[in-house]
Amino acid sequence: MVEQHARPVDVVVVGAGPVGLCLARSLAGTGLTVTLIEQQPRAALAEAAFDGREIALTHASRAILERLGLWARLDPAEISPLRDAQVLNGGSPFALTFAAARDGHGRDLGWLVPNHLIRRAAWQAVQDQPGVEVLDQTSVAAIDTGPRHTSVTLADGRRLQARLVVAADSRFSSTRRLLGIGARMRDFGKSMLVCRMRIEQPHHHTAWEWFGYGRTMALLPLNGDLASAVITLPPRQIAALMAQDDDALGRTVSGFFEHRLGRMRPCARPIAYPLVGVYAQSFVGPRCALIGDAAVGMHPVTAHGFNLGLLSQDRLAAVIAPAAQRGGDIAAPAGLAGYERGHRLASRPLYEATNAIATLYTDDRLPARALRSAGLRLAQGVAPFRQLIAAQLTRAS
Numbered sequence: 001m002v003e004q005h006a007r008p009v010d011v012v013v014v015g016a017g018p019v020g021l022c023l024a025r026s027l028a029g030t031g032l033t034v035t036l037i038e039q040q041p042r043a044a045l046a047e048a049a050f051d052g053r054e055i056a057l058t059h060a061s062r063a064i065l066e067r068l069g070l071w072a073r074l075d076p077a078e079i080s081p082l083r084d085a086q087v088l089n090g091g092s093p094f095a096l097t098f099a100a101a102r103d104g105h106g107r108d109l110g111w112l113v114p115n116h117l118i119r120r121a122a123w124q125a126v127q128d129q130p131g132v133e134v135l136d137q138t139s140v141a142a143i144d145t146g147p148r149h150t151s152v153t154l155a156d157g158r159r160l161q162a163r164l165v166v167a168a169d170s171r172f173s174s175t176r177r178l179l180g181i182g183a184r185m186r187d188f189g190k191s192m193l194v195c196r197m198r199i200e201q202p203h204h205h206t207a208w209e210w211f212g213y214g215r216t217m218a219l220l221p222l223n224g225d226l227a228s229a230v231i232t233l234p235p236r237q238i239a240a241l242m243a244q245d246d247d248a249l250g251r252t253v254s255g256f257f258e259h260r261l262g263r264m265r266p267c268a269r270p271i272a273y274p275l276v277g278v279y280a281q282s283f284v285g286p287r288c289a290l291i292g293d294a295a296v297g298m299h300p301v302t303a304h305g306f307n308l309g310l311l312s313q314d315r316l317a318a319v320i321a322p323a324a325q326r327g328g329d330i331a332a333p334a335g336l337a338g339y340e341r342g343h344r345l346a347s348r349p350l351y352e353a354t355n356a357i358a359t360l361y362t363d364d365r366l367p368a369r370a371l372r373s374a375g376l377r378l379a380q381g382v383a384p385f386r387q388l389i390a391a392q393l394t395r396a397s
Helices: 018-027 042-046 058-066 117-126 174-176 235-242 246-258 305-327 333-360 368-381 383-394
Strands: 007-014 034-037 052-058 081-082 083-090 097-098 110-114 132-135 141-145 150-154 159-167 183-198 205-212 215-221 226-234 271-280 287-289
Touching: 007 018, 018 034, 018 058, 018 117, 018 132, 018 305, 052 117, 052 305, 058 110, 058 117, 058 305, 081 159, 081 215, 110 117, 141 174, 150 183, 159 174, 183 235, 183 246, 226 246, 235 271, 246 368, 271 333, 305 333
Parallel strands: 007 034, 007 159, 034 132, 083 205, 159 287
Antiparallel strands: 052 110, 081 110, 083 097, 141 150, 150 159, 183 226, 183 271, 205 215, 215 226
16 A cells, blocks of 8 residues: 655665664664665564675674674674684695784684674664664665655655665665666676585684685684685586585585695585675765665675674764754765765775785786785785784774
């Protein structure tokens, strides 16, 4: 049934993924009404399915999750410490190593947490929060911006009148397009396979980023004798891996990693994702803003994606909440411009550097091989550089 009148709300967030849910949680208790629009049913949000992805959380991200009440909802047994990280190139035994300072406080570089558990915790965190509602199993059909509010028409005919619309509906955001904001996309022409493996040799909670010739791999250390193998190859080769049975896939992946962890055997079915980078032309517009992957969709090689998305909602909430407390306009151009500047400053260098790394380290021509080998050795010899990277990961804010 089509509503005759638009229902007023303060903030409409399109996309109830973890970043959109975290923004709603950040704004809960501010006196603002927040409506989340999501295509999936509530049951799928509450019991998010295992998707194979392990999220590397920094200290700053953990601080945000603790403040929003998500961290306490995570099963401690599923939180795997990340103590060291190594970057390997081809068949060389040399590795560039990053380690947290061993200052007696037991600080780790970060933590690995299954993506589906973060999604579940985010959903739980918004339940019964004042002013927060979720409209599930629907999508946005049209958006009309105006000087005082934005009209949002849903696919089922309902209409909302919002002071601010926030797009948080993935790097392929349809809301971004409806808002008239373009994006620069980069298709890397590769797919990423992720698969939990049981291993024979201990990983010592060290992550590997391995730029092997012809493929890029990562090993994410999980608790016990588990690790997540991440393999990047052209889609046709990924499809061939996906078609293998567990025994064959285990042998193949063990060979990829040169049996450094002994025999590896899948303990979950592999899942594949296309690799596409996205950077929106603008993060804000008249009475609208973009957060998460709708603003910046990162190549996973530097593991910054979710951390950057979490930071984007935190930065936007830091603009909206004070404006609401002052009784001001939560979508004032000056406030949104401040969010744009801050998030662009934080994201643009990371996005460009990540793309450059992905390009250099997936180029198997001889000059590129020599350049990256020399670069890794130079970086390993400059201790302040490695300490700076580790400090960025372990910084709490």
